[in-house]
Amino acid sequence: MAAKRPGALLASTQLAQLMFVQVLRAHIMSSAPLTVGWLRAFGDDRIAPALRLMHGDPGRSWQLGELAKAAGMSRTSFALRFKTVAGVAPLTYLIGWRMRLAERELREGSMPVSALALSLGYTSESAFSNAFKRMTGMAPRRYRVAMAREAGPIEEVVDVEGQAMTTHYRLLKAAS
Incomplete structure (x- = not known):
């Protein structure tokens, strides 16, 4: 099977991303101008x-x-x-962008909340937590745990020298 070839997963992922960009470009070019x-x-x-x-x-x-x-x-x-x-407004947009980045890191990453807060420009974990809770309705740590529970076990196929191996694992990042 082609899926067992080295690099097949990476190649198919990149191809899917390229196709998405092309479809998005075509849609933008053919549709009415975006209003906002x-x-x-x-x-x-x-x-x-x-x-x-x-x-x-x-x-x-x-x-x-x-x-x-x-x-x-x-x-x-x-x-x-x-x-x-x-x-x-510009700074409202910036806050929203920071919150999207925070959501992604809390879902997929393992960075401590205090470090995440500083990386996103907040002077304290408390200030970040308050802003995050205003936007999502949940404290950052609670959000991380909830997203890990929702994700559950993940099945990952790893291609090693043409052999596909399946591993099951729980998001360890949520425990941190």
Whole structure:
């Protein structure tokens, strides 16, 4: 079988991602212009540089003036355009982006909550936990445990020299 060949899993994963990007591009090009949202914001020549900064360094304490400068706009013009294009204010968007990153790390990673808080720009675990709870309705540690329980055992196929081995394991990351 082709699935037992070395690298087959990696190749099929990369191919699926490439196909997804192509389908998304085709959809965007053929549909009506986007009215509001992150995808439209990334397509906006003035707003996109600021978004790239926020996405590239979400833990930085971004100031509206810095983001406006990256966009080549005044603070007021930038804030108005960002909200018009993205649907939310710039710093509200940044908080939302940080929370999406936190959710992913809590689901899939093993970083301690205190370290995650600092990496996302929060000055304390408490400040991060309060923000996370406001967005998700759950404290970070509780969220991690709930996501691990929901995921349950995972079956993973590992291709070693043409032989497929199946292993079962529980998300150990949730225990940390």
